[in-house]
Amino acid sequence: MQRRHLLKAISLVAVSAALFTSAVAHADDKVVKVGTIGGPDAQIWQVVQKVAKRDGLDVKVVEFNDYVQPNAALDAGDLDANSFQHQPYLDSQIKQRGYKLVNAGLTYISPLGVYSKKLKSVKDLPEGAKIAVPNDPSNENRALLLLQSQGVIKLKAGAGTNGSNATPLDVAANPKKIKLVELDAAQLPRTLADVDAAAINTNFALAAGLQPAKDAIALEDVHSPYANLIAVRAKDKDQPWVKKLVAAYQSEDVRQFLKTEFKGSMVPSF
Template sequence: MKKWLLVLAAVLLIFVAGCAQDNGGNTGNNAAQNQNAETNNEAENGANEQSEQPAQVEEVTLNIGASEIPHSEILNFVAPILAEQGVNLNIVVFNDYVQPNVQLYEGELDANFVQHQPYLDEFNAERGYDLVSAGGIHIEPFGVYSNRVQSLDELEEGAKIAIPNDPTNRGRALLLLAQNGLIELSEEAGTSATPADITNNPHNFEFVELEAAMLPRMLDEFDAAAINTNYALQADLNPLEDALVIEDAESPYVNIVAVRPDNQDSEAIKKLVAVLQSQEVEEFILENYNGAVVPAFQ
Protein backbone atom coordinates (compact mmCIF):
# COMPACT_ATOMS: atom_id res chain seq x y z
CA MET A 1 0.00 0.00 0.00
CA LYS A 2 2.84 2.37 0.77
CA LYS A 3 4.36 1.64 -2.59
CA TRP A 4 1.14 2.66 -4.35
CA LEU A 5 1.02 5.84 -2.35
CA LEU A 6 4.59 6.65 -3.31
CA VAL A 7 3.84 5.96 -6.98
CA LEU A 8 0.74 8.19 -6.87
CA ALA A 9 2.68 11.00 -5.19
CA ALA A 10 5.38 10.77 -7.85
CA VAL A 11 2.78 10.96 -10.64
CA LEU A 12 1.19 14.01 -9.01
CA LEU A 13 4.58 15.74 -8.74
CA ILE A 14 5.30 15.10 -12.43
CA PHE A 15 1.86 16.44 -13.42
CA VAL A 16 2.26 19.59 -11.32
CA ALA A 17 5.73 20.24 -12.77
CA GLY A 18 4.39 19.85 -16.31
CA CYS A 19 1.62 22.34 -15.69
CA ALA A 20 4.10 24.80 -14.24
CA GLN A 21 6.29 24.49 -17.34
CA ASP A 22 3.28 25.02 -19.64
CA ASN A 23 2.24 28.15 -17.75
CA GLY A 24 5.77 29.51 -17.88
CA GLY A 25 5.91 28.86 -21.63
CA ASN A 26 2.57 30.53 -22.19
CA THR A 27 3.67 33.47 -20.08
CA GLY A 28 6.80 33.84 -22.15
CA ASN A 29 4.85 33.55 -25.40
CA ASN A 30 2.36 36.13 -24.22
CA ALA A 31 5.14 38.51 -23.26
CA ALA A 32 6.78 38.06 -26.65
CA GLN A 33 3.49 38.56 -28.43
CA ASN A 34 2.78 41.69 -26.40
CA GLN A 35 6.25 43.04 -27.19
CA ASN A 36 5.78 42.31 -30.90
CA ALA A 37 2.38 44.02 -30.85
CA GLU A 38 3.89 47.08 -29.18
CA THR A 39 6.68 47.17 -31.77
CA ASN A 40 4.16 46.86 -34.60
CA ASN A 41 2.01 49.62 -33.10
CA GLU A 42 5.02 51.90 -32.76
CA ALA A 43 6.01 51.25 -36.37
CA GLU A 44 2.45 51.83 -37.53
CA ASN A 45 2.17 55.05 -35.54
CA GLY A 46 5.48 56.21 -36.96
CA ALA A 47 4.25 55.52 -40.47
CA ASN A 48 1.04 57.41 -39.76
CA GLU A 49 3.00 60.36 -38.41
CA GLN A 50 5.13 60.39 -41.55
CA SER A 51 2.07 60.19 -43.80
CA GLU A 52 0.47 63.09 -41.94
CA GLN A 53 3.45 65.34 -42.70
CA PRO A 54 2.93 67.50 -45.85
CA ALA A 55 4.68 66.17 -48.90
CA GLN A 56 7.64 68.22 -50.06
CA VAL A 57 6.69 70.32 -53.12
CA GLU A 58 9.37 70.33 -55.78
CA GLU A 59 10.12 73.95 -56.65
CA VAL A 60 10.41 75.14 -60.23
CA THR A 61 11.09 78.58 -61.72
CA LEU A 62 9.16 79.96 -64.66
CA ASN A 63 10.80 82.69 -66.71
CA ILE A 64 7.89 84.71 -68.05
CA GLY A 65 7.94 87.80 -70.24
CA ALA A 66 5.37 90.52 -69.63
CA SER A 67 4.34 94.01 -70.62
CA GLU A 68 4.73 96.41 -67.72
CA ILE A 69 1.06 97.35 -67.23
CA PRO A 70 -1.13 95.51 -66.47
CA HIS A 71 0.58 92.19 -67.20
CA SER A 72 3.58 92.42 -64.87
CA GLU A 73 1.38 93.91 -62.13
CA ILE A 74 -0.99 90.96 -62.33
CA LEU A 75 1.94 88.53 -62.31
CA ASN A 76 3.50 90.22 -59.28
CA PHE A 77 0.16 89.87 -57.52
CA VAL A 78 -0.03 86.10 -58.13
CA ALA A 79 3.68 85.41 -57.52
CA PRO A 80 3.29 84.76 -53.73
CA ILE A 81 0.31 82.47 -54.37
CA LEU A 82 2.27 80.43 -56.90
CA ALA A 83 5.33 80.32 -54.64
CA GLU A 84 3.24 78.47 -52.06
CA GLN A 85 2.54 75.88 -54.78
CA GLY A 86 6.23 75.49 -55.61
CA VAL A 87 6.26 77.73 -58.69
CA ASN A 88 8.57 80.74 -58.56
CA LEU A 89 8.10 83.46 -61.17
CA ASN A 90 11.00 85.31 -62.78
CA ILE A 91 9.18 88.19 -64.48
CA VAL A 92 11.00 89.86 -67.39
CA VAL A 93 9.40 93.14 -68.49
CA PHE A 94 9.36 94.09 -72.19
CA ASN A 95 8.35 97.27 -73.99
CA ASP A 96 7.56 95.58 -77.29
CA TYR A 97 5.63 92.59 -78.58
CA VAL A 98 8.34 91.00 -80.74
CA GLN A 99 11.10 89.97 -78.33
CA PRO A 100 8.79 88.18 -75.86
CA ASN A 101 7.76 85.81 -78.66
CA VAL A 102 11.26 85.42 -80.08
CA GLN A 103 12.73 84.60 -76.67
CA LEU A 104 9.86 82.23 -75.89
CA TYR A 105 10.36 80.37 -79.15
CA GLU A 106 14.12 80.14 -78.59
CA GLY A 107 13.67 78.78 -75.06
CA GLU A 108 14.94 81.78 -73.10
CA LEU A 109 11.44 82.22 -71.68
CA ASP A 110 8.99 79.56 -70.50
CA ALA A 111 5.93 81.71 -71.22
CA ASN A 112 4.89 85.25 -71.98
CA PHE A 113 1.92 87.40 -71.07
CA VAL A 114 1.92 90.34 -73.48
CA GLN A 115 -0.53 89.81 -76.34
CA HIS A 116 -3.94 88.78 -77.61
CA GLN A 117 -4.71 85.73 -79.72
CA PRO A 118 -5.07 87.49 -83.10
CA TYR A 119 -1.61 89.02 -82.69
CA LEU A 120 -0.07 85.65 -81.82
CA ASP A 121 -1.75 84.04 -84.82
CA GLU A 122 -0.35 86.73 -87.13
CA PHE A 123 3.11 86.46 -85.55
CA ASN A 124 3.19 82.68 -85.94
CA ALA A 125 2.18 82.94 -89.58
CA GLU A 126 4.80 85.59 -90.30
CA ARG A 127 7.70 83.90 -88.47
CA GLY A 128 6.79 80.26 -88.97
CA TYR A 129 6.48 79.81 -85.21
CA ASP A 130 4.15 77.38 -83.43
CA LEU A 131 3.55 79.21 -80.15
CA VAL A 132 0.20 78.43 -78.52
CA SER A 133 -2.14 79.84 -75.91
CA ALA A 134 -2.28 78.21 -72.48
CA GLY A 135 -5.33 80.28 -71.50
CA GLY A 136 -7.08 83.64 -71.82
CA ILE A 137 -6.84 86.08 -68.92
CA HIS A 138 -8.19 89.55 -69.68
CA ILE A 139 -9.26 92.08 -72.28
CA GLU A 140 -7.77 95.55 -72.61
CA PRO A 141 -10.32 97.61 -74.54
CA PHE A 142 -8.57 99.48 -77.37
CA GLY A 143 -9.11 103.26 -77.51
CA VAL A 144 -8.60 106.41 -79.57
CA TYR A 145 -6.97 109.34 -77.71
CA SER A 146 -6.23 112.99 -78.44
CA ASN A 147 -4.64 115.98 -76.77
CA ARG A 148 -6.21 118.33 -79.34
CA VAL A 149 -9.91 117.50 -79.48
CA GLN A 150 -12.56 116.35 -77.03
CA SER A 151 -14.53 114.16 -79.45
CA LEU A 152 -14.16 112.50 -82.84
CA ASP A 153 -16.63 115.01 -84.29
CA GLU A 154 -14.08 117.78 -83.70
CA LEU A 155 -11.43 116.21 -85.95
CA GLU A 156 -10.82 118.56 -88.85
CA GLU A 157 -10.53 117.75 -92.55
CA GLY A 158 -7.26 116.00 -93.27
CA ALA A 159 -6.49 115.31 -89.61
CA LYS A 160 -3.52 113.04 -88.93
CA ILE A 161 -4.38 109.88 -86.98
CA ALA A 162 -1.63 107.57 -85.72
CA ILE A 163 -2.28 103.82 -85.61
CA PRO A 164 -0.11 100.79 -84.68
CA ASN A 165 2.03 99.38 -87.47
CA ASP A 166 1.76 95.69 -86.55
CA PRO A 167 -0.83 93.91 -88.72
CA THR A 168 -3.24 92.85 -85.99
CA ASN A 169 -3.41 96.09 -83.99
CA ARG A 170 -3.43 98.16 -87.19
CA GLY A 171 -6.54 96.28 -88.29
CA ARG A 172 -8.01 96.59 -84.81
CA ALA A 173 -7.57 100.38 -84.88
CA LEU A 174 -9.13 100.75 -88.31
CA LEU A 175 -12.07 98.55 -87.33
CA LEU A 176 -12.70 100.72 -84.26
CA LEU A 177 -12.61 103.88 -86.40
CA ALA A 178 -14.96 102.28 -88.92
CA GLN A 179 -17.38 101.21 -86.18
CA ASN A 180 -17.54 104.85 -85.06
CA GLY A 181 -18.28 106.19 -88.55
CA LEU A 182 -14.98 107.88 -89.40
CA ILE A 183 -14.15 105.59 -92.35
CA GLU A 184 -15.56 102.63 -94.23
CA LEU A 185 -13.67 99.40 -94.91
CA SER A 186 -14.10 96.71 -97.52
CA GLU A 187 -16.09 93.72 -96.35
CA GLU A 188 -13.10 91.43 -96.93
CA ALA A 189 -10.73 93.46 -94.76
CA GLY A 190 -11.45 91.79 -91.42
CA THR A 191 -9.00 92.02 -88.52
CA SER A 192 -6.03 92.41 -90.87
CA ALA A 193 -7.35 95.64 -92.42
CA THR A 194 -4.85 98.19 -93.72
CA PRO A 195 -5.33 101.75 -94.98
CA ALA A 196 -5.51 100.23 -98.47
CA ASP A 197 -8.81 98.59 -97.41
CA ILE A 198 -10.46 101.95 -96.74
CA THR A 199 -13.28 102.35 -99.25
CA ASN A 200 -14.59 105.68 -97.96
CA ASN A 201 -12.66 108.38 -96.14
CA PRO A 202 -15.05 111.37 -96.26
CA HIS A 203 -12.81 113.68 -94.20
CA ASN A 204 -9.56 112.72 -95.91
CA PHE A 205 -7.92 111.62 -92.70
CA GLU A 206 -4.24 110.76 -92.99
CA PHE A 207 -3.21 107.55 -91.23
CA VAL A 208 0.36 107.28 -89.96
CA GLU A 209 1.62 103.88 -88.84
CA LEU A 210 4.02 103.71 -85.87
CA GLU A 211 5.27 101.07 -83.44
CA ALA A 212 2.55 100.57 -80.83
CA ALA A 213 4.81 101.44 -77.88
CA MET A 214 5.66 104.85 -79.41
CA LEU A 215 2.08 106.05 -79.80
CA PRO A 216 1.54 107.54 -76.31
CA ARG A 217 4.84 109.42 -76.53
CA MET A 218 3.94 110.78 -79.97
CA LEU A 219 0.36 111.73 -79.11
CA ASP A 220 1.11 115.48 -79.20
CA GLU A 221 2.34 115.14 -82.78
CA PHE A 222 -1.03 113.96 -84.08
CA ASP A 223 -4.65 114.96 -83.98
CA ALA A 224 -5.54 111.54 -82.54
CA ALA A 225 -3.98 108.12 -82.00
CA ALA A 226 -5.33 104.61 -81.55
CA ILE A 227 -3.47 103.16 -78.57
CA ASN A 228 -3.32 99.75 -76.89
CA THR A 229 -4.57 100.00 -73.32
CA ASN A 230 -1.37 98.65 -71.74
CA TYR A 231 0.63 101.47 -73.36
CA ALA A 232 -2.07 104.00 -72.50
CA LEU A 233 -1.89 103.00 -68.84
CA GLN A 234 1.90 103.33 -68.87
CA ALA A 235 1.47 106.90 -70.13
CA ASP A 236 -1.01 107.67 -67.29
CA LEU A 237 -3.94 107.81 -69.68
CA ASN A 238 -7.21 106.61 -68.20
CA PRO A 239 -9.03 104.62 -70.92
CA LEU A 240 -12.43 105.22 -69.36
CA GLU A 241 -11.95 108.97 -68.95
CA ASP A 242 -9.45 109.98 -71.63
CA ALA A 243 -10.38 107.81 -74.63
CA LEU A 244 -12.60 109.46 -77.25
CA VAL A 245 -13.96 106.00 -78.12
CA ILE A 246 -13.15 102.57 -76.71
CA GLU A 247 -13.98 98.94 -77.43
CA ASP A 248 -16.65 97.33 -75.33
CA ALA A 249 -16.26 94.23 -73.14
CA GLU A 250 -17.26 91.97 -76.03
CA SER A 251 -13.94 92.55 -77.76
CA PRO A 252 -12.46 89.29 -79.14
CA TYR A 253 -8.92 90.45 -78.36
CA VAL A 254 -8.35 88.42 -75.20
CA ASN A 255 -4.86 88.66 -73.71
CA ILE A 256 -3.35 85.21 -73.28
CA VAL A 257 -0.50 83.32 -71.68
CA ALA A 258 1.61 82.11 -74.62
CA VAL A 259 3.79 79.01 -74.37
CA ARG A 260 5.56 76.48 -76.55
CA PRO A 261 3.88 73.20 -77.49
CA ASP A 262 6.56 71.30 -75.59
CA ASN A 263 5.65 72.82 -72.23
CA GLN A 264 1.98 73.75 -72.53
CA ASP A 265 0.93 70.71 -70.47
CA SER A 266 3.54 71.08 -67.74
CA GLU A 267 2.30 71.24 -64.15
CA ALA A 268 3.94 74.63 -63.61
CA ILE A 269 2.14 76.18 -66.60
CA LYS A 270 -1.16 74.65 -65.51
CA LYS A 271 -0.73 76.12 -62.02
CA LEU A 272 0.15 79.53 -63.50
CA VAL A 273 -2.97 79.66 -65.67
CA ALA A 274 -5.22 78.31 -62.90
CA VAL A 275 -4.13 81.07 -60.53
CA LEU A 276 -4.38 83.77 -63.23
CA GLN A 277 -7.97 82.64 -63.86
CA SER A 278 -8.87 82.57 -60.16
CA GLN A 279 -11.38 84.66 -58.25
CA GLU A 280 -8.52 86.45 -56.50
CA VAL A 281 -7.21 87.74 -59.82
CA GLU A 282 -10.70 88.68 -61.02
CA GLU A 283 -11.15 90.80 -57.90
CA PHE A 284 -7.66 92.31 -58.28
CA ILE A 285 -8.39 93.37 -61.88
CA LEU A 286 -11.81 94.82 -61.07
CA GLU A 287 -10.52 96.74 -58.04
CA ASN A 288 -7.36 98.13 -59.64
CA TYR A 289 -8.23 99.00 -63.23
CA ASN A 290 -11.79 100.33 -63.00
CA GLY A 291 -12.93 98.82 -66.29
CA ALA A 292 -9.77 99.63 -68.28
CA VAL A 293 -8.90 95.94 -67.97
CA VAL A 294 -11.68 93.36 -67.99
CA PRO A 295 -11.37 89.71 -66.84
CA ALA A 296 -11.98 87.31 -69.72
CA PHE A 297 -12.75 84.29 -67.55
CA GLN A 298 -15.77 85.57 -65.56
Protein backbone atom coordinates in the same frame (compact mmCIF):
# COMPACT_ATOMS: atom_id res chain seq x y z
CA MET B 1 19.40 35.25 -43.16
CA GLN B 2 16.06 35.64 -44.87
CA ARG B 3 15.16 38.40 -42.43
CA ARG B 4 18.41 40.21 -43.30
CA HIS B 5 17.65 39.98 -47.06
CA LEU B 6 14.11 41.16 -46.45
CA LEU B 7 15.32 44.19 -44.49
CA LYS B 8 17.84 44.99 -47.23
CA ALA B 9 15.10 44.78 -49.88
CA ILE B 10 12.84 47.04 -47.84
CA SER B 11 15.72 49.50 -47.44
CA LEU B 12 16.35 49.55 -51.20
CA VAL B 13 12.67 50.18 -51.90
CA ALA B 14 12.65 52.99 -49.33
CA VAL B 15 15.75 54.58 -50.87
CA SER B 16 14.29 54.28 -54.37
CA ALA B 17 11.04 55.84 -53.20
CA ALA B 18 12.94 58.66 -51.53
CA LEU B 19 14.94 59.32 -54.68
CA PHE B 20 11.77 59.31 -56.78
CA THR B 21 10.05 61.68 -54.36
CA SER B 22 13.10 63.94 -54.42
CA ALA B 23 13.11 63.96 -58.21
CA VAL B 24 9.43 64.85 -58.33
CA ALA B 25 9.93 67.56 -55.73
CA HIS B 26 12.86 68.92 -57.72
CA ALA B 27 10.68 69.04 -60.85
CA ASP B 28 8.05 70.95 -58.86
CA ASP B 29 10.77 73.40 -57.75
CA LYS B 30 11.08 74.70 -61.32
CA VAL B 31 11.32 78.48 -61.54
CA VAL B 32 8.99 79.54 -64.35
CA LYS B 33 10.24 82.53 -66.34
CA VAL B 34 7.36 84.59 -67.73
CA GLY B 35 7.87 87.44 -70.19
CA THR B 36 5.52 90.41 -70.13
CA ILE B 37 5.39 94.12 -70.91
CA GLY B 38 6.46 96.58 -68.23
CA GLY B 39 3.70 98.63 -66.59
CA PRO B 40 0.23 97.26 -65.75
CA ASP B 41 0.97 93.73 -67.00
CA ALA B 42 3.99 93.55 -64.73
CA GLN B 43 1.85 94.77 -61.80
CA ILE B 44 -0.68 92.01 -62.41
CA TRP B 45 2.07 89.41 -62.49
CA GLN B 46 3.25 90.51 -59.06
CA VAL B 47 -0.12 89.32 -57.76
CA VAL B 48 0.11 86.13 -59.84
CA GLN B 49 3.55 85.43 -58.36
CA LYS B 50 2.12 85.49 -54.82
CA VAL B 51 -0.77 83.19 -55.72
CA ALA B 52 1.52 80.77 -57.56
CA LYS B 53 3.93 80.72 -54.62
CA ARG B 54 1.11 79.52 -52.35
CA ASP B 55 0.65 76.60 -54.75
CA GLY B 56 4.36 75.78 -54.70
CA LEU B 57 5.26 77.40 -58.02
CA ASP B 58 8.05 79.99 -58.25
CA VAL B 59 7.52 82.56 -60.99
CA LYS B 60 10.16 84.98 -62.26
CA VAL B 61 8.87 87.90 -64.33
CA VAL B 62 10.99 89.24 -67.20
CA GLU B 63 9.89 92.65 -68.51
CA PHE B 64 10.09 93.77 -72.15
CA ASN B 65 9.26 97.10 -73.77
CA ASP B 66 8.00 95.95 -77.17
CA TYR B 67 5.73 93.30 -78.70
CA VAL B 68 8.39 91.45 -80.72
CA GLN B 69 10.91 90.17 -78.17
CA PRO B 70 8.63 88.14 -75.83
CA ASN B 71 7.60 85.63 -78.51
CA ALA B 72 11.13 85.37 -79.90
CA ALA B 73 12.49 84.71 -76.40
CA LEU B 74 9.80 82.13 -75.64
CA ASP B 75 10.34 80.26 -78.89
CA ALA B 76 14.11 80.28 -78.31
CA GLY B 77 13.70 78.75 -74.85
CA ASP B 78 14.81 81.84 -72.91
CA LEU B 79 11.32 82.04 -71.35
CA ASP B 80 8.85 79.38 -70.22
CA ALA B 81 5.76 81.48 -70.97
CA ASN B 82 4.72 84.98 -71.91
CA SER B 83 1.65 87.08 -71.24
CA PHE B 84 1.08 90.23 -73.28
CA GLN B 85 -0.84 89.44 -76.48
CA HIS B 86 -4.18 88.34 -77.90
CA GLN B 87 -4.84 85.38 -80.20
CA PRO B 88 -4.88 87.27 -83.53
CA TYR B 89 -1.46 88.76 -82.80
CA LEU B 90 -0.06 85.38 -81.74
CA ASP B 91 -1.50 83.81 -84.90
CA SER B 92 0.15 86.46 -87.08
CA GLN B 93 3.52 85.92 -85.39
CA ILE B 94 3.26 82.15 -85.78
CA LYS B 95 2.43 82.58 -89.46
CA GLN B 96 5.25 85.06 -90.08
CA ARG B 97 7.99 83.50 -87.97
CA GLY B 98 7.08 79.83 -87.65
CA TYR B 99 6.89 79.87 -83.85
CA LYS B 100 5.57 76.70 -82.18
CA LEU B 101 3.59 78.50 -79.49
CA VAL B 102 0.08 77.90 -78.17
CA ASN B 103 -2.54 79.60 -76.03
CA ALA B 104 -2.49 78.10 -72.52
CA GLY B 105 -5.25 80.24 -71.00
CA LEU B 106 -7.01 83.61 -71.19
CA THR B 107 -6.22 86.59 -68.96
CA TYR B 108 -8.14 89.80 -69.68
CA ILE B 109 -9.64 91.94 -72.42
CA SER B 110 -8.06 95.36 -72.69
CA PRO B 111 -10.01 97.61 -75.07
CA LEU B 112 -7.97 99.63 -77.55
CA GLY B 113 -8.95 103.30 -77.50
CA VAL B 114 -8.68 106.50 -79.50
CA TYR B 115 -7.08 109.33 -77.51
CA SER B 116 -6.57 113.02 -78.25
CA LYS B 117 -5.14 116.09 -76.54
CA LYS B 118 -7.02 118.33 -78.97
CA LEU B 119 -10.49 116.83 -79.33
CA LYS B 120 -13.37 115.88 -77.02
CA SER B 121 -15.09 113.55 -79.50
CA VAL B 122 -14.35 111.56 -82.63
CA LYS B 123 -17.05 113.66 -84.29
CA ASP B 124 -14.80 116.70 -83.85
CA LEU B 125 -12.07 115.33 -86.11
CA PRO B 126 -11.27 118.04 -88.69
CA GLU B 127 -10.85 117.36 -92.39
CA GLY B 128 -7.37 116.04 -93.09
CA ALA B 129 -6.83 115.07 -89.45
CA LYS B 130 -3.84 112.88 -88.62
CA ILE B 131 -4.57 109.71 -86.65
CA ALA B 132 -1.66 107.57 -85.47
CA VAL B 133 -2.28 103.80 -85.45
CA PRO B 134 -0.15 100.76 -84.44
CA ASN B 135 2.01 99.45 -87.26
CA ASP B 136 1.82 95.74 -86.33
CA PRO B 137 -0.82 93.93 -88.45
CA SER B 138 -3.12 92.74 -85.67
CA ASN B 139 -3.35 95.95 -83.67
CA GLU B 140 -3.56 98.09 -86.79
CA ASN B 141 -6.54 95.95 -87.78
CA ARG B 142 -8.16 96.65 -84.40
CA ALA B 143 -7.58 100.37 -84.83
CA LEU B 144 -9.10 100.44 -88.31
CA LEU B 145 -12.14 98.42 -87.19
CA LEU B 146 -12.61 100.82 -84.26
CA LEU B 147 -12.40 103.85 -86.55
CA GLN B 148 -14.92 102.18 -88.86
CA SER B 149 -17.29 101.55 -85.94
CA GLN B 150 -17.09 105.26 -85.13
CA GLY B 151 -17.96 106.26 -88.70
CA VAL B 152 -14.55 107.81 -89.38
CA ILE B 153 -13.71 105.47 -92.27
CA LYS B 154 -15.29 102.57 -94.13
CA LEU B 155 -13.32 99.45 -95.07
CA LYS B 156 -13.75 97.25 -98.12
CA ALA B 157 -16.25 94.43 -97.66
CA GLY B 158 -14.72 91.63 -95.59
CA ALA B 159 -11.53 93.52 -94.75
CA GLY B 160 -10.27 92.87 -91.24
CA THR B 161 -12.53 89.89 -90.59
CA ASN B 162 -12.25 86.08 -90.72
CA GLY B 163 -8.57 86.09 -89.83
CA SER B 164 -7.53 88.82 -92.25
CA ASN B 165 -5.90 92.07 -91.18
CA ALA B 166 -7.05 95.32 -92.73
CA THR B 167 -4.48 97.95 -93.73
CA PRO B 168 -4.88 101.57 -94.86
CA LEU B 169 -5.06 100.20 -98.41
CA ASP B 170 -8.41 98.61 -97.48
CA VAL B 171 -10.05 101.97 -96.72
CA ALA B 172 -12.93 102.29 -99.18
CA ALA B 173 -14.44 105.54 -97.88
CA ASN B 174 -12.72 108.37 -96.02
CA PRO B 175 -15.17 111.31 -95.86
CA LYS B 176 -12.86 113.60 -93.87
CA LYS B 177 -9.72 112.59 -95.77
CA ILE B 178 -8.12 111.31 -92.58
CA LYS B 179 -4.37 110.67 -92.77
CA LEU B 180 -3.33 107.45 -91.03
CA VAL B 181 0.17 107.51 -89.52
CA GLU B 182 1.58 104.03 -88.82
CA LEU B 183 3.94 103.85 -85.83
CA ASP B 184 5.25 101.34 -83.29
CA ALA B 185 2.53 100.71 -80.69
CA ALA B 186 4.79 101.61 -77.75
CA GLN B 187 5.54 105.05 -79.23
CA LEU B 188 1.93 106.15 -79.78
CA PRO B 189 1.33 107.99 -76.46
CA ARG B 190 4.30 110.25 -77.25
CA THR B 191 2.75 111.31 -80.56
CA LEU B 192 -0.39 112.87 -79.06
CA ALA B 193 1.10 116.36 -79.22
CA ASP B 194 1.87 115.93 -82.92
CA VAL B 195 -1.32 114.28 -84.24
CA ASP B 196 -5.03 114.93 -83.87
CA ALA B 197 -5.64 111.51 -82.32
CA ALA B 198 -3.98 108.14 -81.78
CA ALA B 199 -5.29 104.59 -81.37
CA ILE B 200 -3.44 103.28 -78.32
CA ASN B 201 -3.36 99.90 -76.59
CA THR B 202 -4.51 100.11 -72.97
CA ASN B 203 -1.22 98.96 -71.42
CA PHE B 204 0.69 101.76 -73.14
CA ALA B 205 -2.09 104.25 -72.37
CA LEU B 206 -2.00 103.43 -68.65
CA ALA B 207 1.80 103.60 -68.59
CA ALA B 208 1.50 107.12 -70.03
CA GLY B 209 -0.95 108.18 -67.33
CA LEU B 210 -4.10 107.88 -69.46
CA GLN B 211 -7.30 106.33 -68.06
CA PRO B 212 -9.25 104.56 -70.84
CA ALA B 213 -12.67 104.93 -69.22
CA LYS B 214 -12.10 108.66 -68.68
CA ASP B 215 -9.66 109.87 -71.34
CA ALA B 216 -10.47 107.88 -74.49
CA ILE B 217 -12.73 109.57 -77.04
CA ALA B 218 -13.61 106.12 -78.40
CA LEU B 219 -13.16 102.59 -77.01
CA GLU B 220 -13.49 99.07 -78.34
CA ASP B 221 -16.58 97.30 -77.09
CA VAL B 222 -15.91 95.30 -73.91
CA HIS B 223 -17.05 92.16 -75.75
CA SER B 224 -14.18 92.46 -78.21
CA PRO B 225 -12.72 89.05 -79.17
CA TYR B 226 -9.23 90.38 -78.52
CA ALA B 227 -8.67 88.76 -75.13
CA ASN B 228 -5.09 88.53 -73.92
CA LEU B 229 -3.59 85.14 -73.13
CA ILE B 230 -0.72 83.17 -71.63
CA ALA B 231 1.42 81.57 -74.34
CA VAL B 232 3.74 78.58 -73.93
CA ARG B 233 5.69 76.35 -76.28
CA ALA B 234 3.47 73.69 -77.84
CA LYS B 235 5.58 70.90 -76.34
CA ASP B 236 4.98 72.25 -72.82
CA LYS B 237 1.22 72.80 -72.95
CA ASP B 238 0.38 69.71 -70.86
CA GLN B 239 3.08 70.23 -68.24
CA PRO B 240 1.80 70.43 -64.63
CA TRP B 241 3.48 73.82 -64.10
CA VAL B 242 1.47 75.28 -66.99
CA LYS B 243 -1.80 74.32 -65.28
CA LYS B 244 -0.54 75.83 -62.02
CA LEU B 245 0.54 79.02 -63.78
CA VAL B 246 -2.81 79.48 -65.53
CA ALA B 247 -4.72 78.66 -62.34
CA ALA B 248 -2.71 81.28 -60.46
CA TYR B 249 -3.61 83.93 -63.03
CA GLN B 250 -7.25 82.90 -63.20
CA SER B 251 -7.61 83.14 -59.42
CA GLU B 252 -10.03 85.27 -57.43
CA ASP B 253 -7.10 87.34 -56.14
CA VAL B 254 -6.18 88.41 -59.67
CA ARG B 255 -9.82 88.93 -60.68
CA GLN B 256 -10.35 91.35 -57.80
CA PHE B 257 -7.05 93.12 -58.49
CA LEU B 258 -8.07 93.72 -62.11
CA LYS B 259 -11.45 95.08 -61.08
CA THR B 260 -10.25 97.39 -58.31
CA GLU B 261 -6.92 98.54 -59.74
CA PHE B 262 -7.90 99.17 -63.36
CA LYS B 263 -11.59 100.02 -63.03
CA GLY B 264 -12.86 98.59 -66.29
CA SER B 265 -9.80 99.17 -68.45
CA MET B 266 -8.76 95.53 -68.05
CA VAL B 267 -11.73 93.19 -67.90
CA PRO B 268 -11.15 89.60 -66.68
CA SER B 269 -11.82 87.08 -69.44
CA PHE B 270 -11.88 84.02 -67.19
